[in-house]
Amino acid sequence: MSLKYGGDYNPEQWPEEVWVEDVRLMHEAGVNFVTVGVFSWALLEPSEGQFEFGWLDRALDLLHENGISVDLGTGTASPPPWLSSNYPEILPMDRAGTTLWPGARQHYCPSSPIYRERASILAGKVAERYANHPAVIMWHINNEYGCHVHECFCDESAVAFRTWLREKYGSIDAVNDAWTTNFWSQRYTSFEQILPPRVTPVFENPSQRLDFKRFSSAELFACFMAEKVAVRRFSEDLPVTTNFIGVFRHVDYWKWVSELDVISDDSYPDPLDPDAAMGAAMSRDLMRSLGGGKPWLLMEQATGYVNWRHVNGTKPGTMMQALSMQAVARGADGINFFQWRQSRGGAEKFHSGMIPHSGTRSRIWQNVVQLGADLTKLDLLEGWSVNAEVAFVLDWESWWASEGDGHQIQLNFHDNLLEWYRPFYEANIAVDFVSPGADLSGYKLVVAAHLYLYTDATAALLGAYVKAGGTLLATYFTGHVDGNDQARLDGYLGTLQDVLGLSIDDFSALAATGTRSSIAVTSERWGILECSEWSEYLRLRGANVHARFSGTDLDGMPAITSHAHGRGTAWYIATRPNRAGIARVVVEIASSAGVVPVVSGLPLGVEAVNRGAALFLINQSDRDVEIPLDGFDVLSNQQRFRPTLGAYASLVLANATEGDRRLAASLAEVAAR
Ligand code: GLA
Numbered sequence: 001m002s003l004k005y006g007g008d009y010n011p012e013q014w015p016e017e018v019w020v021e022d023v024r025l026m027h028e029a030g031v032n033f034v035t036v037g038v039f040s041w042a043l044l045e046p047s048e049g050q051f052e053f054g055w056l057d058r059a060l061d062l063l064h065e066n067g068i069s070v071d072l073g074t075g076t077a078s079p080p081p082w083l084s085s086n087y088p089e090i091l092p093m094d095r096a097g098t099t100l101w102p103g104a105r106q107h108y109c110p111s112s113p114i115y116r117e118r119a120s121i122l123a124g125k126v127a128e129r130y131a132n133h134p135a136v137i138m139w140h141i142n143n144e145y146g147c148h149v150h151e152c153f154c155d156e157s158a159v160a161f162r163t164w165l166r167e168k169y170g171s172i173d174a175v176n177d178a179w180t181t182n183f184w185s186q187r188y189t190s191f192e193q194i195l196p197p198r199v200t201p202v203f204e205n206p207s208q209r210l211d212f213k214r215f216s217s218a219e220l221f222a223c224f225m226a227e228k229v230a231v232r233r234f235s236e237d238l239p240v241t242t243n244f245i246g247v248f249r250h251v252d253y254w255k256w257v258s259e260l261d262v263i264s265d266d267s268y269p270d271p272l273d274p275d276a277a278m279g280a281a282m283s284r285d286l287m288r289s290l291g292g293g294k295p296w297l298l299m300e301q302a303t304g305y306v307n308w309r310h311v312n313g314t315k316p317g318t319m320m321q322a323l324s325m326q327a328v329a330r331g332a333d334g335i336n337f338f339q340w341r342q343s344r345g346g347a348e349k350f351h352s353g354m355i356p357h358s359g360t361r362s363r364i365w366q367n368v369v370q371l372g373a374d375l376t377k378l379d380l381l382e383g384w385s386v387n388a389e390v391a392f393v394l395d396w397e398s399w400w401a402s403e404g405d406g407h408q409i410q411l412n413f414h415d416n417l418l419e420w421y422r423p424f425y426e427a428n429i430a431v432d433f434v435s436p437g438a439d440l441s442g443y444k445l446v447v448a449a450h451l452y453l454y455t456d457a458t459a460a461l462l463g464a465y466v467k468a469g470g471t472l473l474a475t476y477f478t479g480h481v482d483g484n485d486q487a488r489l490d491g492y493l494g495t496l497q498d499v500l501g502l503s504i505d506d507f508s509a510l511a512a513t514g515t516r517s518s519i520a521v522t523s524e525r526w527g528i529l530e531c532s533e534w535s536e537y538l539r540l541r542g543a544n545v546h547a548r549f550s551g552t553d554l555d556g557m558p559a560i561t562s563h564a565h566g567r568g569t570a571w572y573i574a575t576r577p578n579r580a581g582i583a584r585v586v587v588e589i590a591s592s593a594g595v596v597p598v599v600s601g602l603p604l605g606v607e608a609v610n611r612g613a614a615l616f617l618i619n620q621s622d623r624d625v626e627i628p629l630d631g632f633d634v635l636s637n638q639q640r641f642r643p644t645l646g647a648y649a650s651l652v653l654a655n656a657t658e659g660d661r662r663l664a665a666s667l668a669e670v671a672a673r
Helices: 016-029 054-065 081-086 113-130 155-169 172-179 206-232 276-290 319-329 363-376 396-402 413-426 456-467 496-500 579-592 661-672
Strands: 004-009 033-036 069-073 136-140 264-266 296-300 332-337 390-393 431-434 445-448 471-475 502-509 518-523 527-532 534-540 544-550 558-565 568-573 606-611 614-619 630-633 638-641 650-653
Touching: 004 016, 004 296, 004 363, 016 054, 016 363, 033 054, 033 332, 054 069, 069 113, 113 206, 155 172, 155 206, 172 206, 206 396, 264 276, 276 296, 276 319, 276 413, 276 431, 319 332, 319 363, 319 606, 319 614, 319 650, 332 363, 390 413, 396 413, 413 431, 413 579, 445 456, 456 471, 456 496, 456 558, 456 568, 471 496, 471 579, 496 502, 496 558, 496 568, 502 558, 518 558, 527 579, 534 558, 568 579
Parallel strands: 004 033, 004 332, 033 069, 069 136, 264 296, 296 332, 390 431, 390 445, 445 471, 471 568
Antiparallel strands: 502 534, 518 527, 518 544, 544 558, 558 568, 606 614, 614 650, 630 638, 630 650
């Protein structure tokens, strides 16, 4: 078995003579897996109902003859011109009523019955033709659902939204109750009056908005399922995937994962962002978690620059390898790129590829070849897992609701989540993500960061986890509302009041900038913590106070508390300490819960992750660092003693601090072959 290595291969962009050179170079780079046909609809079905597979037959045969496996796209991500001109009703519409026209890609309304039907027909034809092709080992349904069009506000979407609401609520009165429509005279007397939340004069109804987010995510899932069902008619066994987009706001991935055989992710950290590696690590941890810990695939990344930011920096030195090693360390069984050959024309011609415009003399190509060689040394890792003792509850519904209009602050959920994840990342403590209903019993610490919305059932699960001996850390902006985005009365938090030993009397938002943008919190344990964004008037109901606000009328009031509940402990942080403060507080809470880092004492910027019996040490910084450890390094195939690790270099040590030593020994053996 080997780790998968390759990328999106678009032979249709090149004359067939080039294909022969392609497979030769794929061998040179160690490529064993490519994704084909993702954007091929216009060539596979040049007019309605007329299919042409000749070129794809030849491409797949050539790949097979050269031992390269294929993840075959269903080809449905970009409708061909004939489809939108025959059926203009498939085109999506934005909130302001503007049609999104053809000329790019993903120009379809997810609720369009015609789009779904034509996409399913093509997916079925592709599966029928290639189910038994020896090159094909996986189906790749569509592409990055919701990437560009995550919601559509057209009339067809309105019809579908009403159907979805009928199924959810049964009666218009139930919708009115859930959406609090007596407010601002919004009461509906029939489903036909309900529209998607198009542009309004001022704040839209937040419960309607939340339901529309749920609906839109579900419609994308329905598109996926329509294609999957079509594929399964001809191929019962081959694994099915669709490529996710990391910690992506618009699609509730928890609701998809039971229908995916392989979780795969597209990951484009910004090389100019100092937090690029941390953000990527968070996505990798999410991907592993979505599959319940099973290995996943890095389906796309860039060798260098992308073309879609305002400024597109390249990955310097061996940053590309470091980010690839990070993915393997965090559970990936394959590393792939968009795309094999950098395009000559089209919108993405200045997006890097495995073979860049400058050809095989380039530094990019050398990096690609080097990574291919490195990955073959890690083959034995395939299937090994990462063990995390900390779980973050990630709930898309809460994310959507927390960022709606009409709050005291404009919470940036993603960026805040990253700030709570940061201390774990920097301390090399492995983290999983869990859905709100997940079994928490295996975790020593559960973090509910800004879990603004939860149902009573979720609150009960969190309470039961603490009662049974777990440690919960909840932050401000948690437990304000129920599943309909209606405020929880009498101190917010619902039944978590008893668990946390407190209730919330009032909120006190801080200014985004300027004099009233921070507040001090003092603590015997942590000294003075500079805090921002939020503060609260807490009312204690049994919790111990570890830190208090200082100054303003909050002076002396609790800011950080803990409460013994059953056999466990529940912590609450009512404000946002600065980075150093969060690190101090969070790492101490983690260690009080018995959570230990993979390795301590590493220089900042070095990631340490145990995957099975292999210890990955990855220098994500641009300077040399000293590693205070000895061990056999699988990548360089030698014993290393307190090695210096260059910028963006990695070690994979077979003498992991914990874990299965027998596997570690065979890993060393493989490396020595
Ligand atoms: C996404 C798409 C690819 C390509 C890349 C560019 O991941 O799936 O087709 O457009 O972005 O970064």
